Amino acid sequence: MFIIAGLGNPEKRYEGTRHNAGFEVIDRLADKYNIAVDAKKHRALIGKGVIEGQKVILAKPQTYMNLSGESIRSLIDYYRVDEEHELIVVYDDINLEPGQLRIREKGSAGGHNGIKNIIAHLGGQVFPRIRVGVGEKPKGYDLADYVLGHFSSGEKKMMEEGYDHAVRAAEMILSGRIGDAMTEYNRKKNRNNE
Secondary structure, three states: OEEEEEOOOOOHHHOOEHHHHHHHHHHHHHHHOOOOOOEEEOOEEEEEEEEOOEEEEEEEEOOOHHHHHHHHHHHHHHHOOOHHHHEEEEEEEOOOOOOOEEEEOOOOOOOOHHHHHHHHHHOOOOOOEEEEEOOOOOOOOOHHHHHOOEOOHHHHHHHHHHHHHHHHHHHHHHOOOHHHHHHHHOOOOOHHHO
C-alpha cells in the first residue's frame, strides 16, 4: 500500500493558491482514478483506490501546511507503510519555474515548512517527493503573502501542465520507476523547444 499525500491548506480561501499545488495534484489523481477523497481520518481528507495496480491512499492533510507531519505520521502508523518506499509527498516549490517538477527519493526541507514538519515527525528525510514549481517570490514580497497568493492567467496554463506531469510522475513511482520519473521530469524546460 502507498500513501500519496499532497500538501496544502484547508478552507475555500486557499483554493488555487501556490501553497495548494499538492492538493491540486491529489484532486487530479482522484478524478482520473475515480477515488473519492472525502473521508475525514487522521486529520486528513483521504480516499482509497488502486493506481498502476497498487493500493493507494490519497491524502490531503487538514492540519494547515506547517503541521502536515502530524497527519502524515498518523497515516503511516495506522496503515503501516514504509515511508522510505511507500510514501509520496507532493508539494509546492518556489525555487522552480511554474509547472516545472523536481522528483527526489530523499532530501532536506529546503526551507519548506510543511516538509520540515514531516521530517521532524518521521525522524528522517528519506521519502520520495514530487516538488511542483510555483515560481520564485518577487523581490520585496512577503513569502507568506506570495505562497498564499493566486497564479496569473499565464502561470495557470503552465501549472495545469505541471499538475498533469506530476500525476504521470506519481504513476511512474507507483510502478517502481522513480529513476525514469527523475530522468523524464528533472530537466529544465527549454521554452524554445516546446
